[in-house]
Amino acid sequence: MTDEEFxxxxxxxxxxxxxxxxxxxxxxxxxxxxxxSDDDDFPSIEVHSGD
Incomplete structure (x- = not known):
């Protein structure tokens, strides 16, 4: 996908x-x-480090 398409x-x-x-x-x-209620529709993404 090109930048323009994106x-x-x-x-x-x-x-x-x-x-x-x-x-x-x-x-x-x-x-x-x-x-x-919007928070329930889009749960947060948890980022885990490799520690």
């Missing part, structure tokens, strides 16, 4: 993410509760 893909991905975020924020009036 940048194009990332722009599409960002546009898609923005669209999804806008749709989900419009569905609920209480945005603070939806923000709290």
């Amino acid at each position: 940048e194009s893909f990332m722009k599409k991905a960002q546009a898609f993410y923005d669209t999804q975020a806008n749709e989900s924020s419009e569905e609920t009036d209480d945005s603070s509760s939806s923000d709290d």
Whole structure:
């Protein structure tokens, strides 16, 4: 994948993410509760050193 292809893909991905975020924020009036649940959808990645 070239740099140009990668940048194009990332722009599409960002546009898609923005669209999804806008749709989900419009569905609920209480945005603070939806923000709290976002952590469950994307668990953090743990990095372990070789120690």
